[in-house]
Structure formats: C-alpha cells, structure tokens
Ligand code: ATP
C-alpha cells in the first residue's frame with residue numbers, strides 16, 4: 001500500500017525524541033515533502049528508527065542528527081532517498097564493509113556500553129531490500145556518518161490518468 005514518507009519520518013522522530021533529549025542531540029529534517037512509496041509503513045518506521053538510534057548513540061552529546069528526504073530522478077524509475085546524517089564518531093573504511101552483517105559491532109568494548117545486539121543495521125538492510133531498494137553508507141572517522149536508503153518511488157497515478 002501507499003506509504004506517506006512525511007508521516008513515516010514524523011513518527012520515527014517522535015520515537016527517537018526521548019533518547020535524543022537524554023543525550024542532548026538535536027533532531028531535524030530537511031528536503032522534499034509529500035513523497036510516497038509503496039510498501040510497509042511499519043517496516044519503514046522500524047528501519048528509520050534503527051538508523052536514528054544509531055546516529056544518536058554513536059555521537060557525542062550535543063551532536064546534530066538530520067533526516068533528509070529527496071526525489072532522485074532516474075530513467076529506470078524515480079527513487080526516493082531517505083538519509084540519516086550525524087556528526088558523530090564515524091566508521092572506518094574497514095568497518096564500513098562489515099556493519100551490515102548480523103551481530104557485527106565496531107569496537108566491542110565501546111559498543112557494549114550502549115547495550116545493543118549488533119542486529120539493527122542487518123534488519124534495516126533486509127527491510128530496504130524487501131522494498132526493492134538499497135542502502136549506502138558514507139562515513140569518515142571523527143567527522144560522522146550518513147546512511148541513505150534509496151527506495152523505488154510510487155508512480156504518480158494522477159499524471160498517468
Ligand atoms: P542494535 O542496533 O542491535 O541495538 P548495534 O547498534 O550495535 O546494536 P547495528 O545498529 O547493526 O548494531 O550497528 C552495528 C555497529 O555499527 C554498531 O555497533 C556501531 O559500532 C556501528 N555504527 C552504526 N551506526 C553508526 C553511526 N551512525 N556512527 C558510528 N558507528 C555506527
């Protein structure tokens with residue numbers, strides 16, 4: 001069914017606000033509004049909440065986390081990109097290749113303090129793939145990370161009619 005991306009982002013931000021406030025991390029949005037895709041609202045919220053929780057957890061307090069939404073035109077069907085950027089600790093090139101694996105956590109001793117299982121990103125990856133999309137990661141140690149989910153846009157039915 002049709003999923004309203006604005007509603008997904010608003011709900012994911014609501015579910016992350018408490019954690020963000022605890023860590024004095026600012027949460028903001030930027031980019032296009034009124035986008036929609038076909039798929040599961042609940043799964044997309046789960047994916048976005050996982051990315052937001054990581055962005056908040058693996059940043060210093062007072063960090064800034066931004067959710068960006070945009071339409072990416074493409075000859076083989078437009079895509080919708082939902083990005084989560086932080087200015088946190090970053091991920092080394094070596095670890096970037098592995099973070100989507102189940103149970104993989106960078107620096108076990110440090111990660112243990114945050115009490116996760118290392119499953120979050122593998123779940124995000126599964127959800128994105130189930131929607132026919134892909135996820136990309138840009139990161140630099142000490143600068144921050146951006147995880148971008150690219151999902152096929154729902155065709156504009158009004159234009160077809
Ligand atoms: P879980 O999500 O299951 O609670 P987790 O956060 O450790 O546990 P993932 O979400 O899969 O598991 O992330 C894997 C690892 O990737 C994390 O342990 C962390 O080391 C690293 N990581 C993920 N997101 C970021 C980020 N935004 N900045 C820096 N490191 C990150």
Ligand code: MG
Nearest residue numbers: 054116120121
């Ligand atoms: Mg996680």
